[in-house]
Every structure is written in C-alpha cells, then in structure tokens.
Amino acid sequence: MRPLTHPSIDDITVEGILHALSDPVRVAIYAQLADADSARTCSNFQQISDRCIPKSTLSQHFRALREAGLIRSERHGVEMRNTTRCAEIEQRFPGLLPAIMQAHRAQFEERMRGAKKKPAARKATTG
Amino acid sequence: MRPLTHPSIDDITVEGILHALSDPVRVAIYAQLADADSARTCSNFQQISDRCIPKSTLSQHFRALREAGLIRSERHGVEMRNTTRCAEIEQRFPGLLPAIMQAHRAQFEERMRGAKKKPAARKATTG
DNA sequence: TTCTAAAGTTCGTATGTTTTGAAGTATTGG
DNA sequence: CCAATACTTCAAAACATACGAACTTTAGAA
Numbered sequence: 001m002r003p004l005t006h007p008s009i010d011d012i013t014v015e016g017i018l019h020a021l022s023d024p025v026r027v028a029i030y031a032q033l034a035d036a037d038s039a040r041t042c043s044n045f046q047q048i049s050d051r052c053i054p055k056s057t058l059s060q061h062f063r064a065l066r067e068a069g070l071i072r073s074e075r076h077g078v079e080m081r082n083t084t085r086c087a088e089i090e091q092r093f094p095g096l097l098p099a100i101m102q103a104h105r106a107q108f109e110e111r112m113r114g115a116k117k118k119p120a121a122r123k124a125t126t127g
Numbered sequence: 128m129r130p131l132t133h134p135s136i137d138d139i140t141v142e143g144i145l146h147a148l149s150d151p152v153r154v155a156i157y158a159q160l161a162d163a164d165s166a167r168t169c170s171n172f173q174q175i176s177d178r179c180i181p182k183s184t185l186s187q188h189f190r191a192l193r194e195a196g197l198i199r200s201e202r203h204g205v206e207m208r209n210t211t212r213c214a215e216i217e218q219r220f221p222g223l224l225p226a227i228m229q230a231h232r233a234q235f236e237e238r239m240r241g242a243k244k245k246p247a248a249r250k251a252t253t254g
Numbered sequence: 255t256t257c258t259a260a261a262g263t264t265c266g267t268a269t270g271t272t273t274t275g276a277a278g279t280a281t282t283g284g
Numbered sequence: 285c286c287a288a289t290a291c292t293t294c295a296a297a298a299c300a301t302a303c304g305a306a307c308t309t310t311a312g313a314a
Contacts, residue, residue, distance in 0.1 A: 001263060001308055014230045019149035022142050043261060054303050059263055078261050078310045093233060099226030103141045106220060128279055128292060150272095169291060181274055186292055191272095205281050205290050 004066065004073055009088045012069035017089070017096065020068035025053060026061050027104055030070060033084045034101060041079045131193065131200055136215045139196035144216070144223065147195035152180060153188050154231055157197055160211045161228060168206045 021027045065071045148154045192198045
C-alpha cells in the first residue's frame, strides 16, 4: 500500500479543483465533509449515500479529492479519516470554494423543489 | 452540419460548468471571451494562443463550452461568433463565475511571477 | 501467536471520453 | 460554377473512469 500523498498548497490548481468537484459523487462527498463533520470515512459515506456506490469506486473518488488538494486523509486504526483543506484553499483562492458550494446547494434545493412537481422536464433552444 | 444546440438556462448544471472550465484551454478561451471582446472566433483564438492547438480540437472545446451553457455561438457569414452567457449564469448561480475567473487570474499571475525566478519547482508532503 | 473481521487499496478489464489528422460542409467573393 | 475561408464531423488512437475480485493493513479475540 503506497503512502498517501497530499499536494503542497502551492501545487494545488484551479483546474484540479474544478475537475475534482465536477463529479456529482465527489462534490457530494466534499459537501458532507465541509458541511457537518459527518461522513468522514469511506464506508460512512457509503451508508449515508442513497445511491449504491462500490467501495473501490468510492476509494478512487477520495483519492481524486485528495490529489486535487481538497481533502486530507489520515489513517486512524483500520479506518481513514478525511477532512477538508478549505482553510488553506481559502487563503490561496479566496472565495472559490464558498462560491462553488453555494451554487451546488442552490442547484440541490432547486432539484428538490422540481422533484415535487415535475418528475422530469428537458428543454433546449436551437440556433 | 447539425444545428447548434444551446441548453436552456434551467438545464445548465454546476457540474457541467466546473467540468467545462477544468480544462486549461477551455478556461483560457472563456477568459478571453469574458475579459475583452477579443478571441471571439475559433481561428481568432488559435492565432492568439501561444500553444499550437489544431482546429478540430478547438472546435470541440468550443462545443464543450457551448453545451455546458457557458457560451453562445452564432454563425455570421463564414465565421462563428462566440459570446459568454455570463449574465444568465450570474442570475442562476450568483458569484460562481466571478469566483472561478478570479481564482484563475490569481493562479495565472502567480505562474507569471514564478516563471521569472524558479523555472520549475515541485513539492509534496507525505502522510 | 494466529485467526478473523473490518476498512480501504490495487489490479484488470470493460466502457467512456478526448485528441487530432483527414475529409466534409457552409458561406462568400470572383 | 469555382476557389478560398472557417469551421465541423469522422475515425482511430490515447487517455480516463467504474467496478468486481483479490489484496493489504489494523484491531481484537481465541
């Protein structure tokens, strides 16, 4: 088992952050970590999530977040505790994470509202 | 040539925006479009960019931006004029794009400063 | 110590996405 | 109609992602 690598704060990139958070599962994990202190471990998140995501897939998602510099992972006994690096990132890219998470919350709430009335609606303009 | 499709404002997602802007070429295109009114066409951007990016690749990048809802493309004669949809997006996800573009600028300026002194420096903590 | 369970990680493969040269499509001007 | 311009589409290779199976690490029990 290769040792966990975390990028130094200076090696964290905007592109890396955006790519990591452009996945619905990863942004949900990150939101859980940032929001409360719940879902700190891999299986903790697996239990909480409504969708059934395999362990191996979740492990890769945590790795992606870690290598993008968004979270820090530490082994505690048999489990892996994950925490956000939001304070560091806030210093390097002020306002970035709050704006993304705010937009994410807004979208989530909008979907909740939409789910009550119209089960599925698609639209697209042409030209 | 299939007609251009632009998502309606309600179908634009945070994940889609983040994914589109997680590519260095696309975020550079978007920055050009948002910043000045330069680089509005595909070949216009090709001339401005320092890297040599094939036309077909650029075309795909413009498509990705368009389908994420970030830009609007209109044919004017033989060329394609691209404009940002930032006003619409600002209404739907307030603060998101400004924060991303601000972080992008900060990173760009930092790279410019770094390029003068240390040509290449990598660091990573372990554990 | 050895066994077993729990929590993650890694590997291999199937599947999906991205890049790019070559060929194709609109549009304009001669 | 023909040539030039400015893209777009296609197809194949390169690269990335998902997930089951097998593996590693740690803790606690026997």
